[in-house]
Amino acid sequence: MSEDGVEAERTREQGAGPTALDVARAARVSRIMVSRAFNPEASVRADKRQHILDVAAGLGYHPDMAARAMVTRRSNLVAVVVSTLANPWEAQEIDALTAVLQEDGLAVLVFRMEHKSRFQFNFAHIRAYRPAAVIAYMDDLKPQQLRRAFGNSPAIYPVYGIHPPHEHDEHMVDRLHVEQHEGIANAVRLLAGTGRKRLLYVRGEGAASDIDRMMALEEALAEYRIDFEGAIEGNFDYATTRAAVNNYWRRERQPDAIFAANDTSAFGAIDALRFDLGVSVPQQCAVIGFDNIREAAWQAYNLTTIGVDLQERVQALRRIVAARAADSQARSMVETIRARLVVRGTA
């Protein structure tokens, strides 16, 4: 919150309730100090801050983000765009992200986008809040679409993508790049080391991360001489995967390893094998997931998986948001983090 924000507010509030100046007088501090007390980024002694907030609460004063956003032409809002918050990966990520952004004085606006037909409508809604950043967790939303949707606003766009940065879209959007090839190669090496010969991939079609993941997988399988039996559609989802594994098993040659595009679909595969098909995991079929969500450590699954440290992820996003706020004209930024194999009981 800038000093000009406070200035705007003072003007607005004349005759319309207590002002920052009223708080300053009552608390016997400067008006700048009142502004600092309400700014999470400003360092203020804890007891002094508490005193000012108490006095402000007593007077019924509060700063007004709407007034500030009008003056600064930028809000303190970060728009987070998801297709669902209900999956563990999204929930755990956005929880941790909200925590670090709050420390920087930013608040998280959640937008749920489900139907492509509504994208334009949703974009208009999001733009109306003048977000300081837009973080898109939607694999089927392309950087170009984001760029077109938010190109005229001061928003920034770290995309949680897995593609390496390409020359031709260097100026497109800021992105978080997850380097997953090494983690996947290590997982395949582990499978080869335990004598696995035939692997089935449970994919989430339409997602950019899925294509990159499958390419990395095919490469590693060739290197370690494991047959790639093909892919079935799991939609990153427990029930879809469970049904698909059941179907596949009854029709096709049976693999001795399954690699799933995320942990939730790995759980569906494990339950299909153990409870529906009577196949023991990992003895008869190994299962490896992706993400390392908390539930992967639950003993009933105890899933071997590939994951990126959650704090590493959200701190990288936080750096992009801060860097973009400091220089809106800078060339697009890329932070790269590495996915690692986490060995548990299913492979």
Next chain:
Amino acid sequence: MSEDGVEAERTREQGAGPTALDVARAARVSRIMVSRAFNPEASVRADKRQHILDVAAGLGYHPDMAARAMVTRRSNLVAVVVSTLANPWEAQEIDALTAVLQEDGLAVLVFRMEHKSRFQFNFAHIRAYRPAAVIAYMDDLKPQQLRRAFGNSPAIYPVYGIHPPHEHDEHMVDRLHVEQHEGIANAVRLLAGTGRKRLLYVRGEGAASDIDRMMALEEALAEYRIDFEGAIEGNFDYATTRAAVNNYWRRERQPDAIFAANDTSAFGAIDALRFDLGVSVPQQCAVIGFDNIREAAWQAYNLTTIGVDLQERVQALRRIVAARAADSQARSMVETIRARLVVRGTA
């Protein structure tokens, strides 16, 4: 979005970029129609809406929520206050809530409050956004605190609480009341019917819902002549519960039924019994959870639990938010919904 909001925007935007009027002229519609096209609540033919949004995007026009909030003194933001988003219950609830509120043209601001020492600071931050409603999912935040924190703002406060409405705080806050006694009584009747004699409760101390849940449980246990062996602390958490059940089992007389304050702690109890203690579920010990989160249907747990239908919950909250928006002076509102027993494999 009201017409006066558009009016304010027009005034503000003179000489500062395209206006709603410019869009109206280019799209050959009225200015009111432009406003309606951007208002999710207004019924507008889909192709007409799309045309207007396309024209607006072409001109680089977007409505400005900050300007609107200044004029109307109320934002279209609903602040959702949680201690964490990372747990399945919160994630699934807020996902569904965000979807229905978006249909009403509202956007969800998520605030994560963890440390009591920061409550005042967080309240000030939330107030600054002039939320149209504050929905508190924090069991350790009392209605009185909410009232004090947001009493001077036009915010409203549906609290997701389980307490029945009390006479003396009728004017305190709007609330969603979950009637859970019948569901708990049915669960205990099921346990009695399968000959269970001694029950252990896994609680989440400090939560209002926990106290009500334990009272309902004790009542039902007395009625069905099952011994209440006491309570252990599970903190609504997998790992805490798993360790606590392990500890309890090695020290105390062993119960033949466990009732956990939420599903996630029930999973911790099941894994402690099966994998750490070699106790079969449900043969040697039944386990019942609370919430009926999606994961309760995963076959590895297949949990018998007590739950409130998710759509019922969020539609009730949506009604409170709408009713409060229509009449900010109305007496506090209470919506009551019922928790029901869902029988699966653990009891």
